[in-house]
Amino acid sequence: MAEKAKSDSGIVETIKTIFWALLIAGVFRTLFFQPFWIPSGSMKDTLLIGDFLFVNKMTYGYSYASCPSVRIPAVGINVDAKDLCGWLGEGSNERLFGGEPERGDVVVFRHPVTGYDFIKRLIGLPGDKVQLRNGAVYINGQVVKREDGGVFTEEYGPQGPQRHRPRCENGPVGDGGACAKSRYIETLPNGVQYSTLNITTQGSDNTGIYTVPEGHYFFMGDNRDNSTDSRVPKSARGVDYVPYENLIGRADRIMFSSAGRSMFAFWTWRGDRFFKAVE
Structure with missing residues (x-):
């Protein structure tokens, strides 16, 4: 006994x-911090598929979106952040201990339509007028400075757990070939600099004027021709304008990066991305 x-x-x-x-x-x-593993190439070359980082939640304060969603389809678990923390005022567009994001921040936010976590760069603040003309960004009628940044090259082939192949500016290439994209260095009005990529000329390079509503933000991916972002309206399940309450946190630093199908495949970790700052 x-x-x-x-x-x-x-x-x-x-x-x-x-x-x-x-x-x-x-x-x-x-x-405090939420882990985030980059699943797509929409933020290349700032963030690569397989980058693992922690998102600083203290930067912008807290809302219902600060609570994690728990989704495990294999066992039928689908608990949304609003189910856990809707009591924090979901729909109020307010935050506790709120901090204002800055133009150029790389932000993880809750998608206004699907509820999934997205990561993009903040381009437009409340009240801004944003437009693209021939691939150049205009904010309140002033063009964002853009300089030649050379060529970004990666190996063509399946990437990450979803095994997506990258799009290439240099036309179709076979597996193992050099997939190239033009790189540009943009400088925002507040002095923040970052690189963007160009693949081709397409409809999203020339847009109408987006007027950002109060309490909302306009986001774009750095891989401009391969990003679903604020240029796509909600009616097309796009990001559209993102409410303040949907911000989760700021991405500041990459902890490590896996070029393989799993973050645990340590033999595929990229040696040049340990503790790399997100710019």
Whole structure:
């Protein structure tokens, strides 16, 4: 009997330990930092498929979107952030301890339509008028300075867990070939510099004028011809204008980066991206 009681006690202690560990991890993720693994190439070459980073949630304060969504389709789990933290005022477009994002920040936010986490660069602030003409960005009628940044080259082939192949400016290339894109260096009005990529001339290079509503933000991917962002309206399941409350946090630094199908495949980690700052 004593051995059984001891065994039962050990099981209870193990359950308690797991419970508190999960609780602490959940609080840490909700209040401070959220891990994020880059699944697509929309932010190349700033962020590559397989980059693993932590998102700083303290930068902009907290809203319902600060709570993580728990989605595990294999076992039928789909708990949305608003189910957990809707009491924080979902729909109010307000935040606790709110901080204002700056133009040029790389931000993780909750997609206004699908509810999934997206990562893009903040281009337009509330009240701004944003337009693209021949691939150049205009903010409030002034062109964003754009300089030649050379050529970005990557190996053509399946990338990441989704095995997507990149689009190339230099036409169709076979697996293992050099997939090239023109690189430009943009400088925003506040002095923030970053690189963007060009693949081809397409409709999204020339747009109408987007007037950013109060309390909302305009985002674009750095890989301009391969990004679903604020240029795409909600009616087409695009990002459209993103409400303040949907901001999750700012991406500041890449911890490590995997060129393989899994972040745990350490033999595929890129040696030049450990603790790399996100610019």
